[in-house]
Structures are given as C-alpha cells and as structure tokens.
Amino acid sequence: MDKSKFQSWLLKILETQDDEISCSLCFDLISQYVDLENDNKAGGEEWEPVRHHLNQCLACRQEYEVLRDLTRLGPDELEPPLDKV
Amino acid sequence: MGKVRSTEDWLKELNATGDLQVEAITDLREILLRGSLYSLNRNLSDLANLNRDEILQLAEDCAQDALMAVLEHIHEFRGESKFTTWVYKFAINIALTAARREWRKDVSLDQLLEDSEPYEWLSADHHDLINPDHSLLQQEVWETLRETIRAELTEKQRQVLKWIVFDEVPMDVVVQHLRTNRNTVYKMLHDARIKLKRRLLMQGFGTDEALDLFSLNKV
Numbered sequence: 001m002d003k004s005k006f007q008s009w010l011l012k013i014l015e016t017q018d019d020e021i022s023c024s025l026c027f028d029l030i031s032q033y034v035d036l037e038n039d040n041k042a043g044g045e046e047w048e049p050v051r052h053h054l055n056q057c058l059a060c061r062q063e064y065e066v067l068r069d070l071t072r073l074g075p076d077e078l079e080p081p082l083d084k085v
Numbered sequence: 086m087g088k089v090r091s092t093e094d095w096l097k098e099l100n101a102t103g104d105l106q107v108e109a110i111t112d113l114r115e116i117l118l119r120g121s122l123y124s125l126n127r128n129l130s131d132l133a134n135l136n137r138d139e140i141l142q143l144a145e146d147c148a149q150d151a152l153m154a155v156l157e158h159i160h161e162f163r164g165e166s167k168f169t170t171w172v173y174k175f176a177i178n179i180a181l182t183a184a185r186r187e188w189r190k191d192v193s194l195d196q197l198l199e200d201s202e203p204y205e206w207l208s209a210d211h212h213d214l215i216n217p218d219h220s221l222l223q224q225e226v227w228e229t230l231r232e233t234i235r236a237e238l239t240e241k242q243r244q245v246l247k248w249i250v251f252d253e254v255p256m257d258v259v260v261q262h263l264r265t266n267r268n269t270v271y272k273m274l275h276d277a278r279i280k281l282k283r284r285l286l287m288q289g290f291g292t293d294e295a296l297d298l299f300s301l302n303k304v
Contacts, residue, residue, distance in 0.1 A: 001251060006299075007299050007300075009250055010226070010230075010295055010299060011292075011295070012278065013230075013278050013281045013282050013285065014282055014285065014290075014291070014292040014295055015292065016275065016278040016279055016281075016282045018279065020271075020275055022268040022271060022272070023267040023268050023271050024267070024268050027174065027178065030174055031165075031166035031167075031170040031171040031173075031174050032165040032166040034166070034170055035166040035167055035170050056274075056275075056278075057256075057271060058255075058256065059181075059185070059255065059256040059257060059267065062128075062181060063174070063177050063178055063181055066123065066124050066127055066177045066181065067170065067173055067174055067177050069127075070120060070123050070124075070173055070177070071167075071169075071170050071173065
C-alpha cells in the first residue's frame, strides 16, 4: 500500500462515526442534496450524515459527482463525446 | 430533446393514458439514456474491453433498466428535488454499476485472496510510508492496524477490506461476488473501521496525532 493510499485509509478510519447512514439512504437523499448544493443551500448540519457517507463510500461518491456535474450542464452540453471511443 | 416539463407536468403526463403518457415515457427514456451515456463516458477506463457500439448498447440497456426502476419507484418521489435530478440518479447508479462490473473481468476475487501468503498483503512499503522523524510511532500505528485486522476482524470483514481497500476492487464487484447488496458490504467495512479506530484510540493515536504524524489533511 503506497503512502497516499495509506493516508487516505487512515483518515477514513479515524473519522469513522458509530452511526453512519447506509448506501440506500444516501441514494434516497442524494437528489435533494445535489439540488440544494446547486443552489448553495446544502451547507446545513442536517446534511452532515450525507457528506460523511460520501467521504467514506467511493461508489456513492462517484455517483454523486456524476449527478452533480450532470445537473450543472446546460441542455446543449449533454451530448457526451463518445465519438472519442 | 423532448419538450420542457415542470415536475408537475412530468407526474401528470406519466400518470396519464394514451399518447400523452407514451410521449412522456419516450422523453423520459431519452433523459435516462443521456444520463447513462454521460455516466459511462466518465468511466471509460472501466470499459476498455468494449468497443463504441458495445458501449452504446450498454447505455441503451442501462437506460431501459433505469426506466423500469423509475416507473417502479415513482410513487416514492416526494418532490423534494427536481424530477429530472431524481430520475438521473437511477440512470447513473445503473450505468456506473454496469461499468464497474466490467472491471478486470478476468480477475477472480477468490484468486486475489489466495495469491498472497497469509497476511502478506498487510505489509507496507516502509520506505514510502515512514518518515524518519516519526518512524517508531508510525510503525506502531501500522503494527496496530495489522494486528487488529489479524486478531479482531471477522473473516468476512478481512476479505472485504482486502478486496476494497488493498486490491481496489470496486464495491459493486464485491457485492456481485458475495451475492449481497451495497448496504451489507458498507456495514462490513464500517464495522471493521470501528474496530480499527477503537484500537488506535486505545493506543493513543487519535485524529490529531495521526494528522501530525502522517501529515494528513482533513477532507
């Protein structure tokens, strides 16, 4: 395990909380969180469990990042450059 | 691009009958296809074994599955987000899960467990990890983690930890292999982290000490 991977893992261990929300609950909440974040209204304490889960769960974080970026694109920017494949 | 609808329009038209409903479902599927394509396009590294046509077909399949999921769960939509944001998350979840499952399909997870000597995977490259100024304390942290994994984690927790943290296997591949769901795998990792954290704290290594010792930056 290299240094940066170890550091990231150690931080995740030390920031572990006794109660963390599940991936399912994160999925339920993520669309509301993203819309609020896009309106700069997601900073409240009540969203801390979602932010914490996103820091601990790579799979949910990747989905959140795609959702966030997709909802910030204009309608004309949605076509993905699959022609590069 | 289909017509622009408000959330209320979407719900009304998807619950209508006849041409109005057909048009809404067609437009919804187009949105889900865009979400699927965008998601796959962001993860092309997982799709290296697929050609362009296969990726486009995968996107179509994901959009179809997402459409089924949206229609099945539409009664759960509470209007707390935009309808389009809500439906996108289904397309993204299904497409990224499909992409992750293409990850190194030739690699067997059981083989990954068998490849190394018992607990050899818990070795670290000390030249890389250890700062000479703090070497003894850093090694103590590493030893604490290693011993906790060996002595306190269950076999399943150890397996999942090795695959996801050490081998970087995508969670969805582990979920598929164990025939379980993401919640269960996340819980296994969470329970393992709890044990590791408690042992580190008992040894006097809290977040502040670790931040200092390993030059960590909080997220």
